[in-house]
Amino acid sequence: MNRQNNKKKIKRFLSPWFVISVLLIVALLLLIPLMTVYLLRQAYDGQIREETSQTSASIGRTVRSFVDGAYNLTYELAVNPSILTMDGSIQTKIIESTAARNSYIELLYPTGIDGWQTARSEETTRLTGAPVGGFYR
Secondary structure (H helix, E strand, O other), X not given: OHHHHHHHHHHHHOOHHHHXXXXXXXXXXXXXXXXXXXXXXXXXXXXXXXXXXHHHHHHHHHHHHHHHHHHHHXXXXXXXXXXXXXXXXXXXXXXXXXXXXXXXXXXXXXXXOOXXXXXXXXXXXXXXXXXXXXXXO
């Protein structure tokens, strides 16, 4: 009798409905996490792309602002009447004070129409202390 009960239990486990039910449950247990991972990955991918785009745009604006400021600084020096005198002693005072106010400037020097430097903001570089090369009279 005990053997017959065991055979009936085994037949119940092997019945088509039971096997299909177990396969469906296993498939759902595998499919749900995979779908969740896929959907989250898509959402994060979009978010990362958006944040990267915003960061790049912000960096671009910052660089543009810096370059515009540097350009405006050199333009102001170029049209400064004291710089246009081409007197090195007058020019030196102006470009030294300009370099001191703008810490990102390593070296400023105006040149004459012959290409020779007429003055310098420093005789050595700030970073290395090495003498500044170039054409200088």
